[in-house]
Amino acid sequence: EDQVTQSPEALRLQEGESSSLNCSYTVSGLRGLFWYRQDPGKGPEFLFTLYSAGEEKEKERLKATLTKKESFLHITAPKPEDSATYLCAATLVSKLIFGQGTTLQVKP
Amino acid sequence: EPEVTQTPSHQVTQMGQEVILRCVPISNHLYFYWYRQILGQKVEFLVSFYNNEISEKSEIFDDQFSVERPDGSNFTLKIRSTKLEDSAMYFCASSEAIGTGGLFGPGTRLTVL
Numbered sequence: 001e002d003q004v005t006q007s008p009e010a011l012r013l014q015e016g017e018s019s020s021l022n023c024s025y026t027v028s029g030l031r032g033l034f035w036y037r038q039d040p041g042k043g044p045e046f047l048f049t050l051y052s053a054g055e056e057k058e059k060e061r062l063k064a065t066l067t068k069k070e071s072f073l074h075i076t077a078p079k080p081e082d083s084a085t086y087l088c089a090a091t092l093v094s095k096l097i098f099g100q101g102t103t104l105q106v107k108p
Numbered sequence: 109e110p111e112v113t114q115t116p117s118h119q120v121t122q123m124g125q126e127v128i129l130r131c132v133p134i135s136n137h138l139y140f141y142w143y144r145q146i147l148g149q150k151v152e153f154l155v156s157f158y159n160n161e162i163s164e165k166s167e168i169f170d171d172q173f174s175v176e177r178p179d180g181s182n183f184t185l186k187i188r189s190t191k192l193e194d195s196a197m198y199f200c201a202s203s204e205a206i207g208t209g210g211l212f213g214p215g216t217r218l219t220v221l
Binding site for chain 1: 112139141143149150151152153156158163164166197199206207208209210211212213214215217
């Protein structure tokens with residue numbers, strides 16, 4: 001069965017304390033791996049797409065990487081405004097399979 | 109910047125009633141999707157739509173659900189006879205090409221009483 005699993009479920013950081021979020025996937029026929037940010041009561045906001053192992057993408061304090069079984073979202077020197085739920089999703093042709101998300105809280 | 113819009117933002121209905129959730133995808137996108145998220149749970153795929161046809165649907169998308177693109181801009185999800193367990197956030201998404209994920213709308217919160 002195709003599955004996406006994220007860890008940890010929740011993460012509390014102090015402002016400036018770097019860390020990584022993990023997304024492991026068992027998906028046959030993976031077309032791409034996506035990261036989204038979701039604020040409470042809002043829709044997922046697109047962050048990154050990764051298509052092949054070894055690929056990396058960066059945006060401000062976030063960097064996403066991909067291996068054949070996992071993806072990582074590295075957060076460098078986070079700020080309180082980075083607090084949100086980060087969703088990982090694998091695409092299989094015409095649908096996304098989401099993980100349960102990692103809820104990040106960054107305290108000042 | 110173009111965005112996906114959804115109406116209404118919140119819909120309250122009685123069990124057994126029909127509801128229609130509306131979405132306006134990004135204008136040059138060709139692929140359209142509906143997802144739902146029950147409170148505290150994962151975002152779940154419902155259906156994908158291309159060229160006026162359903163491309164793929166999940167087990168959740170049973171005979172009570174239907175989708176339509178009634179004109180060149182709107183994309184709708186109809187639930188014929190709502191159940192308590194249909195209460196969730198419903199997200200519309202659209203993409204330019206297949207396999208490219210999608211940009212999501214802000215969602216419609218459906219509450220079935």
